[in-house]
Amino acid sequence: MIQLLLDQGLPRSTVHHLQNQDIDVCHVADIDMSRASDTEIIEYARNQDRLIVTLDADLHRLLAISGASPLR
Numbered sequence: 001m002i003q004l005l006l007d008q009g010l011p012r013s014t015v016h017h018l019q020n021q022d023i024d025v026c027h028v029a030d031i032d033m034s035r036a037s038d039t040e041i042i043e044y045a046r047n048q049d050r051l052i053v054t055l056d057a058d059l060h061r062l063l064a065i066s067g068a069s070p071l072r
Helices: 013-019 038-048 057-066
Strands: 003-006 024-027 051-053
Touching: 003 013, 003 038, 013 024, 038 051, 038 057
Parallel strands: 003 024, 003 051
Antiparallel strands: none
């Protein structure tokens, strides 16, 4: 099952809509990470096996620089 982590730029109401479709999803604000750095969010997602959904171009840059792949 895919597990998602929604970043701060996405509405929290999206969680409810996705959960209604039986998707395992949480928002950074719901796990007390609304002020977390991109690096902290990436680390959390990796530890929880979650895919990050974001509109933040900086996060994508960090992933590219780190050599991260979609599978880890």
